[in-house]
Amino acid sequence: MTTSAPEPLLTLSNVNTFYGQAQVHFDLSITVARGHIVCLLGGNASGKSTTMKIILGLVKPRSGEVTFDGASLVGLTTPQIVRRGIASVPEARRLFADMSVRENILMGAFVRNDREAIAQDLDRMLTLFPKLGQRLSQRAGSLSGGEQQMVAMARALMSRPRMIVMDEPTMGLSPLYVDRVLELIRTINQEGVSVFMVEQNASLALEIAHEAYVLQTGKIVLSGPARALKDDPRIRDAYLGGSEAA
Amino acid sequence: MSSWLDYTINGLIVGNVYALVAVGLALIFGVSRLINFAQGSIYLVGAYVGWVAVVQLHTPLPLTIIVVAASAALVGLIIERFGLRPLQNSVRIAPLLATIGISFVLDQLVMLTFSPNPRALPSQLPDVRFQVGGGTIGPLDLLIAGVGITSALLLFVFLRYSKLGWAVRAASQDRDAAMQMGVDVNRVNQAVFGIAAALGGVSGMLVGMYYNQIDTAMSLQATLKGVVAEVVGGAGNVPGAVVGSLLLGLVESYGVAVFGTSYRNLFAFLLLVVVLVLRPNGLFASARQAPPEPLTGTFIAPSRPMRIPRWALAVAAAIFAILPLFPVSFYVLQTLINAWLLGMLALSLTLVAGTIGQVSLGHAALLAIGAYTSALLSLTFSVPVGLAIIGGGLMSAALGTTLISPSFRLRGHYVSIATLAIGEIVSLVILNWEGVTRGPIGISGIPPLSLFGYDLISPNSIYWFSFAVMVVLALLQGRLLTSHLGRSFRAIRDDDIAARAYGLSLNRYKSLAFIFGGFAAGISGGIAAHLYSYINHETFNTQQSILALTVVILGGLGNVVGAILGSVALVGLPELFRIAAEYRILIYGIVLLLLVRFRPQGLLGTI
Numbered sequence: 001m002t003t004s005a006p007e008p009l010l011t012l013s014n015v016n017t018f019y020g021q022a023q024v025h026f027d028l029s030i031t032v033a034r035g036h037i038v039c040l041l042g043g044n045a046s047g048k049s050t051t052m053k054i055i056l057g058l059v060k061p062r063s064g065e066v067t068f069d070g071a072s073l074v075g076l077t078t079p080q081i082v083r084r085g086i087a088s089v090p091e092a093r094r095l096f097a098d099m100s101v102r103e104n105i106l107m108g109a110f111v112r113n114d115r116e117a118i119a120q121d122l123d124r125m126l127t128l129f130p131k132l133g134q135r136l137s138q139r140a141g142s143l144s145g146g147e148q149q150m151v152a153m154a155r156a157l158m159s160r161p162r163m164i165v166m167d168e169p170t171m172g173l174s175p176l177y178v179d180r181v182l183e184l185i186r187t188i189n190q191e192g193v194s195v196f197m198v199e200q201n202a203s204l205a206l207e208i209a210h211e212a213y214v215l216q217t218g219k220i221v222l223s224g225p226a227r228a229l230k231d232d233p234r235i236r237d238a239y240l241g242g243s244e245a246a
Numbered sequence: 247m248s249s250w251l252d253y254t255i256n257g258l259i260v261g262n263v264y265a266l267v268a269v270g271l272a273l274i275f276g277v278s279r280l281i282n283f284a285q286g287s288i289y290l291v292g293a294y295v296g297w298v299a300v301v302q303l304h305t306p307l308p309l310t311i312i313v314v315a316a317s318a319a320l321v322g323l324i325i326e327r328f329g330l331r332p333l334q335n336s337v338r339i340a341p342l343l344a345t346i347g348i349s350f351v352l353d354q355l356v357m358l359t360f361s362p363n364p365r366a367l368p369s370q371l372p373d374v375r376f377q378v379g380g381g382t383i384g385p386l387d388l389l390i391a392g393v394g395i396t397s398a399l400l401l402f403v404f405l406r407y408s409k410l411g412w413a414v415r416a417a418s419q420d421r422d423a424a425m426q427m428g429v430d431v432n433r434v435n436q437a438v439f440g441i442a443a444a445l446g447g448v449s450g451m452l453v454g455m456y457y458n459q460i461d462t463a464m465s466l467q468a469t470l471k472g473v474v475a476e477v478v479g480g481a482g483n484v485p486g487a488v489v490g491s492l493l494l495g496l497v498e499s500y501g502v503a504v505f506g507t508s509y510r511n512l513f514a515f516l517l518l519v520v521v522l523v524l525r526p527n528g529l530f531a532s533a534r535q536a537p538p539e540p541l542t543g544t545f546i547a548p549s550r551p552m553r554i555p556r557w558a559l560a561v562a563a564a565i566f567a568i569l570p571l572f573p574v575s576f577y578v579l580q581t582l583i584n585a586w587l588l589g590m591l592a593l594s595l596t597l598v599a600g601t602i603g604q605v606s607l608g609h610a611a612l613l614a615i616g617a618y619t620s621a622l623l624s625l626t627f628s629v630p631v632g633l634a635i636i637g638g639g640l641m642s643a644a645l646g647t648t649l650i651s652p653s654f655r656l657r658g659h660y661v662s663i664a665t666l667a668i669g670e671i672v673s674l675v676i677l678n679w680e681g682v683t684r685g686p687i688g689i690s691g692i693p694p695l696s697l698f699g700y701d702l703i704s705p706n707s708i709y710w711f712s713f714a715v716m717v718v719l720a721l722l723q724g725r726l727l728t729s730h731l732g733r734s735f736r737a738i739r740d741d742d743i744a745a746r747a748y749g750l751s752l753n754r755y756k757s758l759a760f761i762f763g764g765f766a767a768g769i770s771g772g773i774a775a776h777l778y779s780y781i782n783h784e785t786f787n788t789q790q791s792i793l794a795l796t797v798v799i800l801g802g803l804g805n806v807v808g809a810i811l812g813s814v815a816l817v818g819l820p821e822l823f824r825i826a827a828e829y830r831i832l833i834y835g836i837v838l839l840l841l842v843r844f845r846p847q848g849l850l851g852t853i
């Protein structure tokens with residue numbers, strides 16, 4: 001969309017998605033440039049999580065194209081897509097509740113086989129998320145929401161992804177943790193990982209994003225550089241419309 | 247006192263055997279939320295492979311165990327790959343029905359290969375018993391305990407330390423999240439089916455050695471026991487399945503000690519129903535666990551039913567009505583009478599399973615209740631047969647609904663398990679309540695059909711009578727479906743949460759459906775009793791329940807015309823092609839499999 005931007009890593013073009021008869025996406029087109037943080041905003045039930053599921057191959061579009069690093073993802077299974085270098089932090093974390101924190105983090109490295117490097121990365125996660133150090137052998141389900149979010153992010157990083165997709169990473173967290181999460185996303189991004197995140201909280205997301213898209217009942221109604229959108233009154237309008245409809 | 251220790255040892259040994267089956271069920275349920283009704287068939291295969299190895303190939307015991315485990319695992323892999331994987335995106339009931347079809351096919355293949363006669367399966371172990379405390383223990387007991395403990399350890403190591411084991415655990419806690427970590431769920435399924443089958447096969451072999459006898463009836467019993475143990479331990483909970491199995495073994499063993507052998511299974515199924523009703527997530531489930539069933543109506547294939555014009559139905563009915571006036575053979579009439587009786591049962595089941603979505607696997611119990619009531623009323627109290635049959639229908643409606651009502655709060659697969667258990671309980675009560683039902687001897691000399699004092703002896707009159715009754719029931723049910731009540735039934739099936747939100751009382755509607763369905767099935771059973779003149783506790787068995795279910799799916803769930811068409815097709819076609827009786831069950835199993843795979847909405851579509 002912006003000609004001066006770096007080359008695209010992920011693109012969705014003209015994606016139409018249905019659940020049974022109900023259409024959720026209408027000609028959805030989104031581009032995530034290499035090295036950028038791109039944020040998808042929208043009210044309840046606007047189709048944000050479904051966009052994540054399309055990228056991850058958990059839901060198949062009826063028409064349209066999804067490409068990652070130039071190659072099509074349509075027709076690949078979720079594990080195949082993950083192996084291409086996309087990691088995810090799902091909505092509501094979705095940790096493996098009965099496994100330990102250590103096992104959860106290591107599950108993130110499931111696609112890798114380099115044992116020693118994995119062990120090193122685990123140590124690296126503990127410096128990035130110091131709080132998890134004392135929690136390693138605890139059941140993941142027994143952690144607080146904020147701690148679970150940390151585990152989910154560490155788990156995603158363990159696959160050494162080229163891109164991370166996150167579904168409402170700040171949802172339900174205390175303000176302290178929200179700041180921490182946003183800062184971590186920025187850190188992760190600075191280490192070269194592209195980020196696609198879904199958010200309801202526009203002002204927070206626009207703080208850290210490079211570009212943003214606004215989704216309303218399955219259609220992109222607004223998009224552009226985050227800086228420009230931050231002050232756009234239409235953001236607020238789009239939101240009010242979106243959440244009232246829900 | 248010594249005998250109590252013996253009963254405890256026996257309970258633990260039998261529990262160990264159940265555990266081998268139940269752990270496999272739990273692994274499979276954990277990963278795919280599926281109750282694998284073919285597990286008992288794999289156990290059966292294990293027993294017969296063991297027999298071939300021991301008796302014909304004279305393999306030493308360790309090799310026998312390996313051969314059995316490997317062949318069973320192979321069967322498990324084939325079932326997963328070709329029976330279940332194609333159904334991944336189907337409606338929720340499809341894989342469950344497929345495992346039922348697969349179990350029919352496997353059991354029949356074993357029966358056709360080895361004949362239904364029991365065979366001895368010697369254990370090759372020395373026949374000595376050691377004194378332990380006040381009881382005794384033999385080498386076979388030790389072998390079973392050893393296999394149980396070794397398998398548990400291996401499984402623990404696998405789940406805890408291998409990469410695939412981690413994938414299994416992750417997938418059973420959150421399938422989607424596991425996929426997002428790169429876990430290939432198909433491989434996990436494969437692993438789980440292979441392991442479950444290997445354990446199940448070895449279990450079948452050990453049981454065969456324990457009783458020194460194997461026969462094809464083992465299959466269903468093993469599935470049922472495994473399911474009981476698994477659900478008691480908490481569906482999908484592997485350690486829970488082990489504890490549930492040991493508990494079940496002990497409960498049965500002590501029950502047998504106090505009440506006698508014929509009570510063994512009764513205790514198992516009562517335990518199951520009590521756990522299902524009071525703790526549907528099992529004895530050890532933490533409150534956190536969500537119910538493992540989908541909340542809304544994806545259970546049954548939605549479709550647009552085929553519209554058949556009324557005149558066509560009327561013409562078809564008229565043709566069947568005047569059929570006996572033409573020179574048709576006695577054999578044809580006999581076949582159609584069977585189809586009409588099955589049709590009544592199918593009407594009942596299509597209402598319960600299709601229209602309100604409670605997929606019952608124990609519907610034959612309603613036949614049994616109707617049959618026994620009608621038989622006893624006419625024999626003991628000299629009630630005229632016509633009235634006795636109506637009495638049978640009423641009793642079936644009342645008793646059937648009462649028995650099922652505690653499980654109204656269950657959903658999806660759990661309804662199927664509960665109805666299966668209740669069906670077994672009915673047949674076991676009939677077996678054991680000798681004062682009323684005459685127990686294992688059964689009831690003979692049941693008076694023939696008669697109406698207003700006239701005996702219906704000629705094939706024509708029996709034909710007309712059963713046809714007329716079925717048509718009346720079908721018309722009533724058709725009316726019911728188009729009424730407001732029918733719409734409420736379907737609303738409950740499609741989304742019980744929304745239905746409740748609209749103020750529908752689920753229990754009342756479910757009761758109404760079971761009352762109507764119970765009546766139709768009871769009438770069918772009553773008529774059958776007077777036709778057969780002899781019934782016992784095995785006359786109406788699980789095989790008939792499954793046949794009825796196949797009929798109903800063939801016709802299209804909820805579809806009244808479909809239920810009758812399905813009955814005629816499944817009873818008539820094997821006769822038409824003169825298929826020998828022993829192949830019929832096999833064909834029913836294959837029909838069920840093909841339907842589930844290629845046409846889950848049935849011939850005429852679901853309503």
Ligand SMILES: Nc1ncnc2c1ncn2[C@@H]1O[C@H](COP(=O)(O)OP(=O)(O)OP(=O)(O)O)[C@@H](O)[C@H]1O
Nearest residue numbers: 019020024042043044045046047048049050051200
């Ligand atoms: N599996 C499903 N089957 C049917 N409909 C679905 C399914 N998942 C989501 N939907 C519907 O699709 C629409 C979009 O859902 P989606 O979860 O993508 O929205 P969202 O923007 O993430 O909402 P939220 O802010 O609540 O997370 C909603 O109307 C939802 O009800």
Ligand SMILES: [Mg+2]
Nearest residue numbers: 048049050091
């Ligand atoms: Mg969402």
